[in-house]
Amino acid sequence: MDQLLQHLLNGLLLGATYSLLGIGLTLVFGLMNVVNFAHGEFYTLGAYAAFAALSLASVHFFLAIPLAIAAGALAGAVCERCLLRPLRGQSIDTVMLVMIGVWITMQNAELLGWGGVAKSVATPFPTEPLVLGPVSVAPLRVFVFVVSGGLILGAHLLLARTKLGRAMRATFQDRETAALMGVSIERIHTVTFAFGAGLAAAAGALLGPVFLLYPSMGDLASLKAFSVVILGGLGNFAGAALGGVVLGVAEELGAGYVSSGYRDAVGFLMIVAVLLLRPSGLFARAERVG
Amino acid sequence: MSRAALLLALATAATAPAWVWNPYHLHTLIMAGIFAVLALSLNLLLGYTGQLSLGHAAFFGIGAYASGLTTVKLEWSPWIGLLAAVVLPGAAGYVIGRLALKLRGAYFVLLTISFAGCVSLVSVNWMDLTNGPLGLPGVPPLEIALPGVAALSLRTKAAFYYVVLAAVALSYLVCLALIRSRVGRALVALRENETLAASVGIDGTHYLVLAAVVSAAMAGFGCGLYAHYTRFVSPEVFLFTYTVTMVIMVVAGGKGTLAGPVVGAVLFTVLPEALRAATSWQWQMLLYGVLLVAVLFFMPEGIVPAARRRWSAS
Numbered sequence: 230m231d232q233l234l235q236h237l238l239n240g241l242l243l244g245a246t247y248s249l250l251g252i253g254l255t256l257v258f259g260l261m262n263v264v265n266f267a268h269g270e271f272y273t274l275g276a277y278a279a280f281a282a283l284s285l286a287s288v289h290f291f292l293a294i295p296l297a298i299a300a301g302a303l304a305g306a307v308c309e310r311c312l313l314r315p316l317r318g319q320s321i322d323t324v325m326l327v328m329i330g331v332w333i334t335m336q337n338a339e340l341l342g343w344g345g346v347a348k349s350v351a352t353p354f355p356t357e358p359l360v361l362g363p364v365s366v367a368p369l370r371v372f373v374f375v376v377s378g379g380l381i382l383g384a385h386l387l388l389a390r391t392k393l394g395r396a397m398r399a400t401f402q403d404r405e406t407a408a409l410m411g412v413s414i415e416r417i418h419t420v421t422f423a424f425g426a427g428l429a430a431a432a433g434a435l436l437g438p439v440f441l442l443y444p445s446m447g448d449l450a451s452l453k454a455f456s457v458v459i460l461g462g463l464g465n466f467a468g469a470a471l472g473g474v475v476l477g478v479a480e481e482l483g484a485g486y487v488s489s490g491y492r493d494a495v496g497f498l499m500i501v502a503v504l505l506l507r508p509s510g511l512f513a514r515a516e517r518v519g
Numbered sequence: 520m521s522r523a524a525l526l527l528a529l530a531t532a533a534t535a536p537a538w539v540w541n542p543y544h545l546h547t548l549i550m551a552g553i554f555a556v557l558a559l560s561l562n563l564l565l566g567y568t569g570q571l572s573l574g575h576a577a578f579f580g581i582g583a584y585a586s587g588l589t590t591v592k593l594e595w596s597p598w599i600g601l602l603a604a605v606v607l608p609g610a611a612g613y614v615i616g617r618l619a620l621k622l623r624g625a626y627f628v629l630l631t632i633s634f635a636g637c638v639s640l641v642s643v644n645w646m647d648l649t650n651g652p653l654g655l656p657g658v659p660p661l662e663i664a665l666p667g668v669a670a671l672s673l674r675t676k677a678a679f680y681y682v683v684l685a686a687v688a689l690s691y692l693v694c695l696a697l698i699r700s701r702v703g704r705a706l707v708a709l710r711e712n713e714t715l716a717a718s719v720g721i722d723g724t725h726y727l728v729l730a731a732v733v734s735a736a737m738a739g740f741g742c743g744l745y746a747h748y749t750r751f752v753s754p755e756v757f758l759f760t761y762t763v764t765m766v767i768m769v770v771a772g773g774k775g776t777l778a779g780p781v782v783g784a785v786l787f788t789v790l791p792e793a794l795r796a797a798t799s800w801q802w803q804m805l806l807y808g809v810l811l812v813a814v815l816f817f818m819p820e821g822i823v824p825a826a827r828r829r830w831s832a833s
Contacts, residue, residue, distance in 0.1 A: 264625040312812065321624060322571060326770060327815050333763060334808030340801045448759070452636065455629055463625075490644040497633040497640075504630050505618055 231363040236485045237478060242370045244477020245377040246436050250450055251457030251469035252384055253428030259464020260401040260421050262321060263313060266328040268429050268454050269447030270335035275301045275430025276437035276446065277343060280350050290353050294376070294434045301430020302423040309422035314415065332451075340444040350438040373435045380431055381470055384424075388466065397421055429454070449493065456496035459503050462510020471512055532684060536677035544792075545676045549748065551788035552683035556690045556741035557761075558768040558780035563694060563734040565766070566774035567703065568727050569710040570620070573762055574631030575738055577615075577638040578608040580757045582739025584642065587655040587752035597661045597747055604743025605736045612735025616728035639757035654753025661747050679748055686744055687781065690737055694777055697733060706730055710775075760804070767807055771814045773821025782823055 254268045278300035282293040308331060316324055354372060358365040388394040399407040400417040408414050432450070440446070456476050461468025476496060484492040503511065539545050557579060564572045585607040586600035619630045642649045649655070660674040661682060697703050705726045708716040713723055746752050764787065772783025791803045818825050 258625075264628070315816070322569070323815055323819065325571070325625065325628065326766070327812050329763065329766070330808045330811035330815070332808070333811065334805055337801050337805035337808060341805065452632075455632075459626075459629060488644070491640060494637055494640045497636040500629055500633040501618075501637075504622060504626055508622065508626065 232485070235364045236481045238364050238366060240478030240481035241474060242366065242374045242477070243481065244474035245374045245381075246432050246473070247453050247457050247476050248381055248470045248473025249377045249428060249432045249435070250454040251461065251473050252381060252466060253425040253432075254454040255458045255461060255464055255466060255469040256384075256388075256428075257422055257425035258458065259466075260397060261313075261418060262401075263422070264321065264325045264328065265422075265425065266325065266451065267308070267331040267335060268425070269449070269451030270332050270339075271301045271305060271426040271429035271447075272433035272436075272450040272454075273339055273442075273444065273447035274304055274335070275433030276350075276442050277339060277433075278430065279434035279437055280348060280442055283350060294431065297434035298427045298431045301433070302427030304430075305426025306419050306423040308426070309419045313422065314418065317418075332447075336444055336447060343442075343444060345444060347441040347443040349441050352438045369438060373439060376435055377432070380428065384428060385466065385470075387424075393420070452493070452496055456500050459500050460511050462512060465510055465512065468510050468512040472510070475511070536680050542676055545680060547789060547792045549676065549680055549683050551785045552680070552687050553741050553745050553748070554765070554768060554788050555687045555781045555784035556683075556744070557738055557765050558772070558784040559687075559690045559694050559777070560734045560737035560741065561765045562769045562774055562777075562780040563697070563730050563737070565769055566776070566779070567698065567706045567710065568730050570623070570727070571628050571766070572631045572731075572734075573628050573759075573766070574615070574633070574635035575734075575765060576757045576759065576762045577631075577635035578612060578735040578738040579742030579745075579761070580635075580638060580642065580754075581608045581611050582742040583746040583752045583756045584649060584655075585739065586743040586746045587658050588648070590659050590747075591655050591657055597659050600658075601661070601740070601743045601747065604739045604746070608739030609732050609736035612732045613728060615735075616731030617724075620724055620727040620731065635757065635759075635762070639754060642754040642757060649754070652754055654751055654755075656751050658746050658750045658752060660750060683744060683748075686740065690740070691777060691781065693733065693737065697730075698777065702726060702729060764807070767811050767814075770811065771818075771821055773823035773825075776821070776823045779821050779823040783821070786822075 250268070250272065253271075254265060257263050257265045257268070275297040278297040279293040282288045282296045283290065288296065312327055312331065313324065316327060352369055354367075354369040356367065358367050359371070386394075388397065396407065396412045397417055397420070399410065400412055400414055401421075404414055407417075429450075433446075436450075453476065457469050457472040460472030460475055461470070476499065479499065480492055480495045483495040535548055536545060539548065557575070560578075561572065561575050564570050564575075582604035586597070586604040589595045589603045590597050590600040615631070615634055619627055619634070622630055643652055645651070661679075698706075705716070705721045708719075708721055709723050709726060717723055742756060745756075768783035768787050769780050770783075771787070772781070773779025787807075794803065794806075814821070
């Protein structure tokens, strides 16, 4: 019983970061119709940006995270401006292939820049676990969970309540009408992509200290993000937030009770099962896909 | 012009072992041939049905393990191993095709990636069967045993080069026969307008699954050859890098043409080797990424169609 509680708690803590990864991807897909295979690379970028800020510029840990988010958002804006804008109106497959190209380029640039040796990030948190009754948890994980939750909530409020969020939703529902209402369409595209990239970078900066940093860390992050997005239904914000937690818990239970070697298979199997049985996601109303 | 170029290319390919003395260069050509088979197989899906399979690594991984396991563990003849490398991936292609080809676009891509991921994890974790990350050493080389004559080993690079050349020709002809047939016309119709194709009675899933089976079997064949050539199989065959390399070969060479994948395969095997002295492996992968983006921007249809247009214009 205690063990089950511990697995559930670990799953929840892990799941929140998956949610954070997933909402960035689902926004870009749902709003812009871009399958962003480079999503995991913005995650890696965020992690290395935080690492660089900490170890090279020796800023405080709490400042390194916003810096990493800014770096990710900036890279996303550049990518949108230079690569996606000229391809507007091209088929979704062409854009997908271009994003695969961006993925390979960014990953190998990181490999060249940082080398293949894994790096670890030091944090101001004590390594002594907090013991809460039958379960224990590392203070860093609690911090990551709280910040992830805050960012998800912030992203939701930005989309639902602010003028920018309304302009974003309007643009991707009906570009012409939105443009007629005075929305700067091109700027909204760039902002949306930068927003998604910034969220991925945030996840990287937060998870970097939990795990290790290596150039191909983004591959696994991309996989998790896609699993989450598919679980929640493409473009479904609340679905992605919930899907992250479902994936996190499922992985912890799978790793705990089945075999840790197959931990990452949980995500793959969930993608396969959901796409075949309920392609519009676990939490969506029935809708035609593909 | 085009015909002369084709004849020259064929003559060059047929006589290569006679004037390529450096074994390493010959090795590069053999790899180019194996990649040509793989790129042709991917092109059947990507070029002719328009479906991007990023799980192709699964099929050639299954092919390599099918050949490796039947010859190393069961000690069967390498030719039976090679047959298994065609049949098993073909069967996997049927199952996956049946499941995945209900989906289109990004959904199809994600399903194929997930499938490849699962197969790759099995190859690493099922120690008893696959030997895990250590791989299977000692895959036997191909041999031709003629009755009454001593067995003719195809172990030398020059001999294997011709095996691979024959394999490329066979794959090319299979693709050509398929494309020129009713099936090929149905596939192109489905790619261009699926609703319209369905309205004239083309059963989409049927033809797409057929293409997936042929494509998977061909990929398995290519990697079965690879297993008998390097005589070693490990989970590295599932590396995503290989799938990406094949996608670049097909897209840059010209998807939806038969010569495109072959040209792409030769170019993207020989070019990196030529650049190897000047650049490291990371730079090479970085360049691949940049090149993929550049091709899609400036030559979206690929090298072969662009070259063809130039010739017919002049």
